[in-house]
Amino acid sequence: xxxxxxxxxxxxxxxxxxxxxxxxxxxxxxxxxxxxxxxxxxxxxxxxxxxxxxxxxxxxxxxxxxxxxxxx
Numbered sequence: 001x002x003x004x005x006x007x008x009x010x011x012x013x014x015x016x017x018x019x020x021x022x023x024x025x026x027x028x029x030x031x032x033x034x035x036x037x038x039x040x041x042x043x044x045x046x047x048x049x050x051x052x053x054x055x056x057x058x059x060x061x062x063x064x065x066x067x068x069x070x071x072x
Contacts, residue, residue, distance in 0.1 A: 001026050001066035029058060029065050 004026050036054035055068050
């Protein structure tokens with residue numbers, strides 16, 4: 001993620017309010033990509049293409065938020 005804070009806008013602990021990244025587009029991208037990856041890897045969804053579809057959607061953004069690198 002280009003220009004992202006260390007925890008990418010995530011929650012650092014229960015009942016905490018601080019975040020190191022307050023860009024809503026980056027936070028949404030991380031949440032969407034993470035959920036799609038987990039749904040695919042854990043077979044939690046009937047959509048086995050959730051992760052590839054999310055990757056493709058992320059790379060087609062008009063203003064890229066980052067890159068996806070994956071080890072096979």
